[in-house]
Amino acid sequence: MGRVSRHDRIATGLIEWGSGSLRDLPWRRTNNAWHVLVSEVMLQQTSVTRVLPKYENFIAEFPTPGHMANASLGDALALWSGLGYPRRCRNLRETAIVLARDFDGVMPSTLDELLALPGIGQYTARAILAFAHRQDVAVVDVNVSRVLSRLEGEPLKARALQQLADQLVPEGLGWDWNQVMMDFGARHCTVRSPQCTACPVKKQCKWHGVGDDPAPLSAGASKPQAKFEGSDRQARGRAMRAVNDGVATQKAIVRAMNLEHDVERATKLLEALVNEGLLLRSGARFTLP
Numbered sequence: 110m111g112r113v114s115r116h117d118r119i120a121t122g123l124i125e126w127g128s129g130s131l132r133d134l135p136w137r138r139t140n141n142a143w144h145v146l147v148s149e150v151m152l153q154q155t156s157v158t159r160v161l162p163k164y165e166n167f168i169a170e171f172p173t174p175g176h177m178a179n180a181s182l183g184d185a186l187a188l189w190s191g192l193g194y195p196r197r198c199r200n201l202r203e204t205a206i207v208l209a210r211d212f213d214g215v216m217p218s219t220l221d222e223l224l225a226l227p228g229i230g231q232y233t234a235r236a237i238l239a240f241a242h243r244q245d246v247a248v249v250d251v252n253v254s255r256v257l258s259r260l261e262g263e264p265l266k267a268r269a270l271q272q273l274a275d276q277l278v279p280e281g282l283g284w285d286w287n288q289v290m291m292d293f294g295a296r297h298c299t300v301r302s303p304q305c306t307a308c309p310v311k312k313q314c315k316w317h318g319v320g321d322d323p324a325p326l327s328a329g330a331s332k333p334q335a336k337f338e339g340s341d342r343q344a345r346g347r348a349m350r351a352v353n354d355g356v357a358t359q360k361a362i363v364r365a366m367n368l369e370h371d372v373e374r375a376t377k378l379l380e381a382l383v384n385e386g387l388l389l390r391s392g393a394r395f396t397l398p
């Protein structure tokens with residue numbers, strides 16, 4: 110029998126860890142590339158628990174790119190409300206329009222074609238290939254980056270991370286592998302409390318919790334989020350929610366933003382939302398586009 114390589118042991122250990130313990134999530138039950146794209150875009154900056162109900166509603170309303178392309182941006186933003194970062198919704202609609210117009214509503218299945226779509230970067234393109242088209246490519250998110258740099262015991266640059274991740278994908282198991290890696294990073298090899306003692310790949314892990322953690326210096330490592338309370342992000346979110354709830358006048362929106370003491374800042378933020386195409390202004394009244 111041939112020698113079992115370190116990579117094989119890592120793959121086997123982690124696939125075994127994942128078998129039977131993967132979280133049951135609706136986007137894991139589908140091969141529909143549009144649905145996978147919607148879930149990936151929603152999950153980019155929002156937690157699974159907040160995404161779950163929104164995803165179900167969104168897919169029910171926009172089951173194909175054509176449905177979203179034919180709806181107004183305002184209708185899409187109303188469904189998006191509560192997820193934050195509404196620019197993602199606007200970009201997703203731009204992708205839907207191109208898919209409906211140039212691809213007959215069918216998601217392409219090559220990396221180059223996917224990367225040419227508006228708003229789709231390396232991560233999302235690979236996620237579509239792995240999760241919808243079931244290709245053996247590796248998806249490197251913040252969790253995967255952390256696990257890989259710890260396994261190697263050193264910080265890794267983006268290219269090295271992707272190379273290593275691609276080498277580790279067990280043949281024919283790309284879908285399972287990527288789901289397992291993400292769950293393993295999110296639930297076992299976590300930022301603050303990696304469970305090294307009970308880890309299935311402890312013997313193969315060069316860091317295993319001893320000495321300086323190499324993950325924070327690796328490409329794609331999570332940066333500490335800027336404080337949300339009192340931030341522009343919070344005020345923008347409040348403005349979008351207020352308009353979605355039917356609040357229309359600038360004065361009332363500024364009140365909803367909690368910025369009556371700083372009308373200048375509120376006005377700048379509202380102007381930015383208008384410039385980004387996320388709000389429409391008519392005089393001193395605002396609506397969704």
Ligand code: SF4
Pocket residue numbers: 256259260297298299303304305306308309310311314315316317318
């Ligand atoms: S031994 Fe610790 S650091 Fe290494 S992969 Fe396992 S949980 Fe992560």
